[in-house]
Amino acid sequence: MGETVRDPRDPEAMVKAFLQYKIMEQMQDYLNGGRRFAKIDDERPSKDWIIAVRSWLADKHRTKERMMDDLAAELRSRGVEPPYGAVEQELADRSAQTNVTERTRTVREIAREIGEFIREEIGEFIRENDRPLQ
Numbered sequence: 001m002g003e004t005v006r007d008p009r010d011p012e013a014m015v016k017a018f019l020q021y022k023i024m025e026q027m028q029d030y031l032n033g034g035r036r037f038a039k040i041d042d043e044r045p046s047k048d049w050i051i052a053v054r055s056w057l058a059d060k061h062r063t064k065e066r067m068m069d070d071l072a073a074e075l076r077s078r079g080v081e082p083p084y085g086a087v088e089q090e091l092a093d094r095s096a097q098t099n100v101t102e103r104t105r106t107v108r109e110i111a112r113e114i115g116e117f118i119r120e121e122i123g124e125f126i127r128e129n130d131r132p133l134q
Helices: 011-032 044-058 062-077 088-097 100-129
Strands: none
Touching: 011 062, 011 100, 044 062, 044 088
16 A cells, blocks of 8 residues: 555645555455456446446445446456546536535545545555664
8 A cells, every 4th residue: 555655745646545545445346256247348347337327326325336336347457447428427417416414424434534544654654764864
């Protein structure tokens, strides 16, 4: 984890590192689960990911989120990013429909996760740089 960030005082670098960490975590979960989409043709994962995102937006259930995450991991394992542009407007519309309480709860949860990640990175940074001067 520490190899992604060298200076925890750079907020932009920390957020980027956090997002990379979450992608790696998602990929690890998918690989540990046996790459259930490995045998489908190259065009199918993108189409299925779009369907999965739309399904998740309609009903935010953990099973649908897992499907979306696994398809994203399969795409990345093939060197392709999920087609965010295909669902960009739907995500924006859903965000606009979300009430303030739900948005606040989501933002707090993400902030908590980023905070935990930053604390770990700062601890590692201190351990790596807390050497006696010669």
